[in-house]
Each structure stands twice: as C-alpha cells, then as structure tokens.
Amino acid sequence: MKAPIISSWFGRGAVATPPDIESAALRSDRFRLEREGEWRRLEDILARMERGGLKRIADDDLVALPALYRTAASSLSVARETSLDAATLAYLEALVQRAWFQVYGPRQGFVRWLRGFLMGGWSRAVRALWLDICIALFVMVAGTVVGWLLVARDEAWYYRLFPAGGGDARVPGATREQLLESLSHDEGAYGLAGFAAQLFSNNSGVCILAFALGFAFGIPSLLLLVHNMALLGALLWLFNGQGLTVELAAWLSVHGTTELFGILLSGAAGLHIGRAMAFPGKLPVLESAAAAGRRSAVVMVGVVIMMIVAALLEAFPRQLVEDTGSRFIIGGTMLIIWLSYFILYRPAAPLGDAGSPEAG
C-alpha cells in the first residue's frame, strides 16, 4: 500500500538539496543527479497545473512543459537500461505518467468545450445519428398509432395508460366543454416558474433514462418511446372524439415540438449505442460502444438544453397564450429553428476539434 494521501497535503515544498554529484559512487546515480533538477521542475509545474489549471503557470513554464516531459521520458528509457535503482525508476515512471496525463489530457475545459459544442459540435453530432433518428421517429409514430388503436378498441386501456384518474377532467366520456377547459390557461403567472423548473428536472430525467437504457442494445429505449407516445395517442383519441384534435395539437405544439424532438433525439442516442454494441462491424465491441457513446453524449447535452427550452415554453407561453393560431405559430417557429439549426447550420469543423463526432 502507498502512504496515505493526507500526508501529501501538508508535506509540500520541503525539498532537500541534492548531494553533490562527485560524491556519488555510481555512474547511474551521477546520471540521476545531473538530471534531477529538470525532473523536479517538471514535478513542480505538474503540481501547480493539477492544483489550479493553466492560469497560475508562468508562460515560459508552459512552453517548457513538453520539452521537460520528453526529457523525463528519455531519462526513463535510459535509466531502464542503465540503472538498478528501483526508487528512481518508480519515481520516473510516476512522473512521466503524471506529465502524460497533463500533456495529453483534456485539451479544453468545460466552458471552451461548451462554446465549440454550440458553434457546430451539436448539430454535427445530431446529423451523425441520422439513421437512428429515422428509426426512433418511426417507432414514435408507431407508438402513437398503437396508443390510439388500443384505446379505440377498448376504453379500459385509457385508464391503464393514465392510472391517476381522480380529479382529472380528461377521461373518456368527458364533455367537449370539460376538455376545452383543460386546454385553457390557469389563473395567472403565479407558480409557473416553479412549474417550469419541476417539468425540466422531470423531463430531462426521462430523456437521460431513454439514453442510458440504450446500453441494453437499445430495446428499452424504444420501449420507453413507445410507452410515452402511446400516452399521446390515447390523448389524441380522446380529444378527437369531441372534435378537438386541432385545439389539442395547438396546445401540445407550443412545447411539444421542442420536447418531443428532444425525446426523439435521446431515444435515437440510446439506440445508437445499442446498435453499436449489437452490430460493432469491424471494430471490437468495446471500441465501437465507446465511439458511439461519445457521439451520443454530445447529443444528450443538447437534449438537456432542449428540455430547458421546452419547460420554459410549457410553463409560460402555453399557459398564457390561449389562441389556437398563436399556439401553432410558437410551436411551428420552434420546430423550424431546431430543424434549421440541425440541418442547415454547418460551420466547418475546427481542426482536431474534440467536439466533432469523428475525433477520438
């Protein structure tokens, strides 16, 4: 076992002066004493980088880092051939490994990554998943149809899909007025912001679940999509019975174009991983899963952003705007914005950009 790490939090900075080179009896120890200064400088730079990022490092230290890393690496390969000092070898191995983590570590912090993500990384990742999006879209449409057909054949299915029941006006046999009432807005703006925050954590939770379940070859993701869309199908059937389809569609479209798009993307992201694991092609399964996972993780960050937008739309405009036409305009505008962002917005990928789906 190594020494407990707590000690390293306190015993910093006490560096003994190295003994003078002539006193060393062995050639390998003289080799070490000659280079020790550079190793210690590298160690010091690394410690500062690990503690506080790049801002605290002087420019010339940062410039020297790759050179110091290569010096330490070549010292290590020389020492392996000439020295039998186990302590020095272990030190050098640890030092080179630490330096490797920094020199070849994540190139960008979270903020820079986020900027690259919004400026093209996101839409590139979405386009890379086009096949999965098509499949997920098909499944969602099928789920809606299934929900409709189930409820149309047997009304008991409606209660099975919406078990809450009590107090909700939206049940089979409700009058047209009751249904219309449920589509109108609430009393005022009170409580809507809190409602939005709640909707957001709830919806993004569902999306992350749809994504993460892709791990089981994507099948649970698709089932989740079918289930969610069956609810929509049942609701459509209910309102259609009273000739309110257009009103319901308008009511849903305000946030639904964003939210359903987000659910579509997360289902597709889950499916993408599942497909990569079931049919890895020429790559080993682990490699294939990892590549797909990184691509779809980018999409998922975007889905969380879409869920924020959807929750805001659901809480404010949908509850405050009552007119069917205006509701359609808001929903349609959002859909056009998303579609053009994903399909038409194609900035050139920066060279070696870690945000691009092909990198890594």
Add this chain to the structure above:
Amino acid sequence: MSARKTTSGPLRDDKRARTLVTPEGLTLPIKLASRSARAGALMIDVMILVFSIIAVELLLLWLAAGVLDGTALDPGNLNQSAAEFLGIVLALFVFVAWYGYFLVQELGPRGATLGKRIVGIRIAARGARRLTPEAVIARNLLRDIEIFYPLVTLVVLLSMAGREDDIGVLGWVVTGWFALFLLFPFFNRDGLRAGDIIAGTWVVERPRAKLAAVLSAQGAAAAAGASEVTGVRYDFGEAELSIYGEKELQTLERMLRDAQPDALAAVHAAICRKIGWNPGAGDERAFLEAFYAQLRAKLEGDMRFGKRKADKFS
C-alpha cells in the same frame, strides 16, 4: 492490453497492472484502481452531494421561514413569487449539483472528483487516447441508471410495500437490475462499469512517488565512504559480488531505505553467511551500504555490456 512482464520493482505482475504506450513509444506501467477504492470514492462523493443538498435545503427553509414571518404568520398573504423563487433555486441547485459535480471535476486537470482524489484514483481514457469531454459526459450520464434510478425506485417500492400496496415482482426486477449494474465491474478484466464501457474510459491509480535520496552518495556507499563506527572500508571481491542478482539488490535497497536496525542485522547475518564472511556486530548498516553500492556497481557494469542477472538463481 496485456500484463507487462516483470522488469523491475515488486508487485509488477499482479492482476491490475496494465501498460500504456505513449506516443513517444515509451511503455509506462499503470495500475487499475481496485473496485473497493472506487466504491469508497463513490460513497464519499454521494455523501458530499447529499450533505450539501441538505444544507442548501435547510438554508432555503430558513429563508422561507423568514418570508413567512414577514407575512405575520398568515399563509394567506404569503408572497407567492418569493416562495416560488426559493423552490426554483432548490430544483435547479439539485440538478446542477447532481450532474455538475462529477462533470466539472472529472474534466479538470486532475481527472477526479473529490472522493476519487481522497482515495488516490483518477479516470483516464482506455488505451493511449486523449480523455475528451464527451467521454466524461457519457460515463456520468450512465451512472444514473446504474445506481441512482434503481435505488430511488427501490426506496419508492419499499415505502409502497410498507403501506401494504401490492408491488408484485417489480421489486425483484429492480433489485436484479441494481445488482446487475453493481456487479458489472466483477464480470470483466478491467473492472469497467457500464459507463466506462460506453465512454471508453477506465479508472486508474493516481501515480504518486517522491524522489528518494541517492543511496550511493551517503554513508559507506559513497565513493570514498568508510564506516562511521570503525572507520573501515569494506571491499568485496568478484566472487562475493557474483552471488546475488537484481531482485536481491532491490530488496536490499528497500531495506536500506526504510527498514529497522534489527531487520538490517538479520539481513547482514544472512549475507555474511552466504558470502562466507564472519558476521560481526554493531556496524551492519555500513556493511550493507558498502555491499549494496558495490553489488550495484557490478550489476550495472554488466548491464552496460548486455549481461543481466535477474536473481540469485540465474
């Protein structure tokens, strides 16, 4: 990835050792984190998160009490938007804390959350690839279905069962799900959890080593060194130095760096017996230092001519 052959140092040939080939073509030994260390790190992280969420909740409750006080304790004229604002702050704080805590810290230069730092591990990309933000995001999103969703579902189901609702086989299904992901690291060689597979990462021990003192520059091992007690210089002949190999040399090095005097006395006696000297007493350290320096000089000299002696049997 194949386990590296033993070339130097102890504990190299255990199951958690892997190699990393840097772009310079240098092989570096790395050691995977043990599963218990990872479980410990996760527990520390979850505890930090839960306690800070509770702290923020208490703070908000205290603020809400203040808001209620302002209304002369009549909930009727409670300032709606103030209470609502507190609710939003809480919901957003929980979300940001839950996902941001792992994400921001693992993307940092240490590649580890506070819990991982305390137990001395970090994440790294499998193979010699660069760790990317996408990988960190993917591995953290998966953590939810691995641990937290099934746990929350189980707690909900248990409370339902407590109220004598019928939960059927669902409890067992969720338990099975939980167990499957919890035991996932035991079903593969690299101890990967599901998130690691998706992200292409693994968790390794953080390299930590202090540069030790130069042995051959101190005491009787130095170039003109002699025993401090007797003033004698120990000199060993060719025959005496050709008994031991590299393994024994490095064991001796470890002893000289951190062993107690009585342990050194035992080693001293063993070496004297082996090389046929008459063991004295009281000057063991000087003897061992001199023996170490001369043995290493000989072995390193042979090494330069491509002749290596792994241990005393070869």
